Amino acid sequence: MTVSVLGGGIAGLSTLYYLSLRQNIPRVKLFEASSRFGGWVKSSIDKNTGVVFETGPRSLRPVGAVGLTTLELIEKLGIDDKVVPVHRSHVAAKNRMVYAKNKVCMMPNGPGGLIKTIPPFSKPLFFAGLKDIFTGKSKVPLEDESIYDFIARRFGKEIADYAISPVICGICAGDAKEISVKFLFKEIFEKEQKYGGVIKGAIKGRKDKKPEVPIEKTSFMNQAKNEGWSLYRMQDGIEIIPKRIVEKLTDNENFEMNLNSACEQISFKNDEAHISINGTNQPAQHVVSTLPAFTLAKLIDQQHPILANELHAIPYVDVAVINLLYKKENLLKDKGFGVLIAPSENMPILGIIFDSCIVDCNDSTVLTVMSGGRWFDKHYGKDSSDEKLLSAALDGISKILGINEKPDIFEVHLNRQCIPQYVVGHHQRVERIRKYVSDNKLPLSLGGAAFDGVGVNDVIMSSKNIANGLKF
Structure with a gap:
């Protein structure tokens, strides 16, 4: 055969x-x-600084059956010693930011966000939970809907605009108003339809049987769990x-x-x-x-x-990836994984990843800008030259992060039709x-x-x- x-x-x-x-x-x-x-997994190492630039995926999560499967593969390939973990206690795991309402906002990462009003939200997230509880069941059963409509219906427009929409930009460079709720929340959506709410579904659906994927856990997998890995990168890049x-x-x-x-x-x-x-x-x-x-x-x-x-x-979307290295430390005012840009800001860039906050970058500030996605044609039209992509990235960094210096090293990569849209x-x-x-x-x-x-x-x-x- x-x-x-x-x-x-x-x-x-x-x-x-x-x-x-x-x-x-x-x-x-x-x-x-x-x-x-x-394919789209491509890593390059700058010869002068030793810093790794990723032009596609850059980090992996050891979560669920799919996460364990990748860990299993890495171990079988004999490259588990190349894993660079980021623990849940790390600033890059705890601090996630969104640019909304013309400013950088730290996303709530603890119970305080439930009872305090934290920008960009106009009231505590507690009220979003109340909305879900009192909204009730859909009058007509839904087979599918956009993830934006689902979140707005259950938790309110602000959560959809400033929490979910930026996340969708970060995951698939897509528009939450078009992406299926089943892309991220298939099980949650099905329980919401069955029980009449997300919170109700989480409580009443605990006994629902979920098929398990049989994976024999190894010491390496247990290490990831016991040490509390939030995500990990690969030394010398994922292309390994x-x-x-x-x-x-x-x-x-x-x-x-x-x-x-x-x-x-x-x-x-x-x-x-x-x-x-x-x-x-x-x-x-x-x-x-x-x-x-x-x-x-x-x-x-x-x-x-x-x-x-x-x-x-x-459908597929185009994403530009711009890698930037500044030979200066501490250019960032806030440490974290990075900042995602709410689509309501109408900017050409989707997000900025703070690489030097996640891994050691040899006394440099290293950033990666993702740009375009579902809105690539709107912002760039027929002119998708490296010069225009770089200029848009630097303008965004200046406006969002207040960094006006020119990078010492940069790479611009345009990935055409790289991410399918669900x-x-x-x-x-x-x-x-x-x-x-x-x-x-x-x-x-x-x-x-x-x-x-x-x-x-x-x-x-x-x-x-x-x-x-x-x-x-």
């Missing part, structure tokens, strides 16, 4: 790795269109994960990893897939696609236009997509960020499930 994996990002490489752990390993070929493995997978499998005769190998078309016939790679036919008994949904859509459009239309309907109806669309694949008996598995979560943890868990679920 031959399995072809399309895409050499973290999803495709994780699929390969988990296949390598199985018995009776089939012949596996991976095809990556670009000249490097890793895909790089180590490549190193592990390079000499394995069952695995073939190909760069500069663009897929041009996929057709299915007689329980077999025929993949056109750089003009040559590559037959396979099964295909695992970790490509962006819109890319896969183009490859199958001729034979399966209905499936292609569903895949095309998943808009209202997304989960139903994914169900239709997978039902189509099943009903038509296509030898195709769908991985990557478009289906089971946009985070690195989500993608790795999805890849593990795909690899373990293949029958051969």
Whole structure:
């Protein structure tokens, strides 16, 4: 049996790795269109300062089954000694900020926020809880709604504007008024619909049985729990994960990893897939696609236009990442993880991460600015030059943080169509997509960020499930 994996990002490489752990390993070929493995996971180390710049994901959370799965992978790859944990007691774990109402506001991180009025909110959060309790059940059962509407309905517009909307910008660079509540709060939403409130659902739904993902905990996982890790980074950058997978499998005769190998078309016939790679036919008994949904859509459009239309309907956004290094300490007035910008401020940047507050940056202040996202075209139009992106980042830092100095080192990266948007109806669309694949008996598995979560943890868990679920 031959399995072809399309895409050499973290999803495709994780699929390969988990296949390598199985018995009776089939012949596996991976095809990556670009000249490097890793996809959006990309790290660079400045030669002069030794500081790591991340152009994509930068930190991971050891939370839940997906978080433990990534820890398990890191341990199996033998790079657990490269983990740099950030404990819950660390200032970067405790201090989260939002720029709203034209100023930086520290988000409540303790019970004091429930009884005190803390900007940008006009009253204590206690009243938001009361609103949820007294709002009652929806008159008409809802299958889905935007996460903004859900939070505004249950807790009020201020919570939706200044708490949830900035968080959505930080997670997926999206608009909370479009993103499905099931993106973050699927279980909470379902209990709210069942019991008539979020708080009521949390109390009455405690006995609801939740399927557990069996994961055998190791000493490394227990270490993360016992030491209270809030998040962690990787020494020399997260790209060490895909790089180590490549190193592990390079000499394995069952695995073939190909760069500069663009897929041009996929057709299915007689329980077999025929993949056109750089003009040559590559037959396979099964295909695992970790490509962006819109890319896969183009490859199958001729034979399966209905499936292609569903895949095309998943929107993606562009995000600019600007890494900045100032050879000065203590440029930041407040320490913390960073500051997210409320969309109501109508600014081109989504958030600023305080890298030098999270890890040691050798006596420098290091910041990462995320820009654009759902509003990229609105703010940048046809001019998305590095100069304009950098200028917008520096203007934002000046206005928000009061830093007017020019950075000593900077990098500008524009990641086109990098994050899929789980808009209202997304989960139903994914169900239709997978039902189509099943009903038509296509030898195709769908991985990557478009289906089971946009985070690195989500993608790795999805890849593990795909690899373990293949029958051969």
